Amino acid sequence: MxxxxxxxxxxxxxxxxxxxxxxxxxxxxxxxxxxxxxxxxxxxxxxxxxxxxxxxxxxxxxxxxxxxxxxxxxxxxxxxxxxxxxxxxxxxxxxxxxxxxxxxxxxxxxxxxxxxxxxxxxxxxxxxxxxxxxxxxxxxxxxxxxxxxxxxxxxxxxxxxxxxxxxxxxxxxxxxxxxxxxxxxxxxxxxxxxxxxxxxxxxxxxxxxxxxxxxxxxxxxxxxKASIGSDVVTIETADDALALEQVARGLSVDGELTDRGLRLHVPDGEGFVPRLFEHLSVGIRNVNVRRPSLDDVFMEYTGRDIRDAEAGANDQFKMNAMTRGFRR
Ligand SMILES: Nc1ncnc2c1ncn2[C@@H]1O[C@H](COP(=O)(O)OP(=O)(O)O)[C@@H](O)[C@H]1O
Ligand SMILES: [Mg+2]
Known part of the structure; x- marks a missing residue:
């Protein structure tokens, strides 16, 4: 063989x-x-x-x-x-x-x-x-x-x-x-x-x-998934931009703003949440803690959400069709 x-x-x-x-x-x-x-x-x-x-x-x-x-x-x-x-x-x-x-x-x-x-x-x-x-x-x-x-x-x-x-x-x-x-x-x-x-x-x-x-x-x-090496904490607040600033300053955690709230990568999600409540002055509407999924992996390696990437693909297709000189 x-x-x-x-x-x-x-x-x-x-x-x-x-x-x-x-x-x-x-x-x-x-x-x-x-x-x-x-x-x-x-x-x-x-x-x-x-x-x-x-x-x-x-x-x-x-x-x-x-x-x-x-x-x-x-x-x-x-x-x-x-x-x-x-x-x-x-x-x-x-x-x-x-x-x-x-x-x-x-x-x-x-x-x-x-x-x-x-x-x-x-x-x-x-x-x-x-x-x-x-x-x-x-x-x-x-x-x-x-x-x-x-x-x-x-x-x-x-x-x-x-x-x-x-x-x-x-x-x-x-x-x-x-x-x-x-x-x-x-x-x-x-x-x-x-x-x-x-x-x-x-x-x-x-x-x-x-x-x-x-x-x-x-x-x-x-x-x-392990390569991301952390838990994903997503929070929705009254002011996500301000929350991001406070998290970065008070907790030294980097995150990104997404259309589904503020996404943070932390080593220990459960341990992090109480500290989050202590440090944020903005109202918290929703908190979600989970292990990384392939969605997060996609986001990590491409900088985009796969669903947004899907939506953008239609424009890409139209553009290619145009550069190919498609005529009706
Ligand atoms: N025959 C073709 N001529 C010009 N562009 C093409 C052709 N086939 C595919 N493309 C373009 O190449 C890209 C990749 O297409 P494709 O391989 O079908 O993607 P996927 O299968 O991942 O959706 C797209 O932007 C598509 O518009
Ligand atoms: Mg295909």
């Missing part, structure tokens, strides 16, 4: 005109790992995944998947990977089982492999009973599950999932994750997924936080 990385990316760049959607990104994913890209809309997640799946060519740098170079060995890469993309790409007028067969023919899977794998995969994603029904009668969650089964049909070494649960309700998202966990137990597949959901990032072995085309941090979720 080789222990070469399942995915290896070196100084990868993807430019659209003058704009670098992926800007000098390097990382590697170990075999069997569940690796996640966490970032807001427009961060460069889909662009990176598209390069790894040979759907886009890199502008600079190199990437290998299952040991094959994406630029010079695209065929070998394609036969080593499975893909579950943001948009649903099933044929609505075929049944679930037919969709799997159709995909197998398209990708040149041996018929024997399809016979052996289709039924257990359908079972795994809970679609055995619906296998002979046309896909147009499936719910969004069922379609996604069928796509995951389809992505696994040719026993890929690496499965790429681009925002696999986007737009699905919380219950269906939980289901999909249960299948991902089952999958990890039964198959030794490396998984690379992108998400902008913090709870999904938490489930990964390691995550890379990507923002504006760059990886700003990469580690296990717990190591990233």
């Amino acid at each position: 080789s222990t070469a990385p399942a995915v290896e990316v070196e100084s990868l760049v993807k430019r659209f005109g003058d704009f670098a959607a992926v800007d000098d990104v390097s990382f590697s994913v170990e075999p069997g790992e569940l690796f996640g890209f966490l970032g807001p809309n427009g961060a460069g997640k889909t662009t990176t995944i598209s390069i790894l799946c040979t759907l886009l060519t890199p502008s600079d740098g190199a990437a290998r998947v299952a040991g094959f170079d994406v630029a010079t060995q695209p065929g070998a890469v394609r036969s080593s990977i499975g893909l579950v993309f943001q948009e649903i790409t099933l044929d609505d007028y075929l049944t679930g089982a037919e969709n799997l067969k159709f995909h197998a023919v398209l990708y040149g899977c041996p018929p024997r492999q399809v016979r052996e794998r289709a039924a257990p995969l359908l079972e795994m994603v809970g679609l055995t009973d619906r296998a002979d029904q046309q896909v147009r009668f499936y719910s969004g969650g069922m379609k996604r599950r069928l796509e995951i089964a389809r992505g696994l049909l040719h026993a890929p070494r690496v499965l790429f999932l681009d925002e696999p649960t986007i737009g699905l309700d919380p219950q269906t998202r939980a289901h999909i994750w249960a299948y991902v966990d089952t999958l990890r137990e039964r198959e030794d597949t490396t998984m690379f997924l992108t998400t902008h959901y913090m709870d999904e990032a938490e489930r990964c072995d390691r995550i890379a936080i990507i923002d504006q085309g760059k990886i700003v941090a990469i580690d296990t979720p717990s190591a990233l």
Whole structure:
């Protein structure tokens, strides 16, 4: 058994005109790992995944998947990977089982492999009973599950999932994750997924936080949270700016003003709160103490809240569209 990385990316760049959607990104994913890209809309997640799946060519740098170079060995890469993309790409007028067969023919899977794998995969994603029904009668969650089964049909070494649960309700998202966990137990597949959901990032072995085309941090979720090295105390007061000044002067604690109040990082949150009440002369409306979350990690490494970053991404998209010279 080789222990070469399942995915290896070196100084990868993807430019659209003058704009670098992926800007000098390097990382590697170990075999069997569940690796996640966490970032807001427009961060460069889909662009990176598209390069790894040979759907886009890199502008600079190199990437290998299952040991094959994406630029010079695209065929070998394609036969080593499975893909579950943001948009649903099933044929609505075929049944679930037919969709799997159709995909197998398209990708040149041996018929024997399809016979052996289709039924257990359908079972795994809970679609055995619906296998002979046309896909147009499936719910969004069922379609996604069928796509995951389809992505696994040719026993890929690496499965790429681009925002696999986007737009699905919380219950269906939980289901999909249960299948991902089952999958990890039964198959030794490396998984690379992108998400902008913090709870999904938490489930990964390691995550890379990507923002504006760059990886700003990469580690296990717990190591990233520990790297902040303190508790987070958020307070809402009658005058947050004044409170910040008093906290800085009286307690020597730095903080930042956010639209959800004043955020402070302290080693011992519970011990800090009584001192806070002693030192502040402004009225305190709300106090919250917690261990750092991935939201805090995102904030720490990008200086922005992931939700604000999301909102800003729409403007970014419009701007790119303009610089690309889009016409109606
Ligand atoms: N074909 C393209 N031409 C020009 N700009 C693009 C193209 N595809 C993506 N972009 C831009 O690259 C950036 C990253 O996009 P994308 O990789 O889709 O982000 P994410 O998947 O993280 O939301 C965005 O600003 C997007 O507008
Ligand atoms: Mg995307």
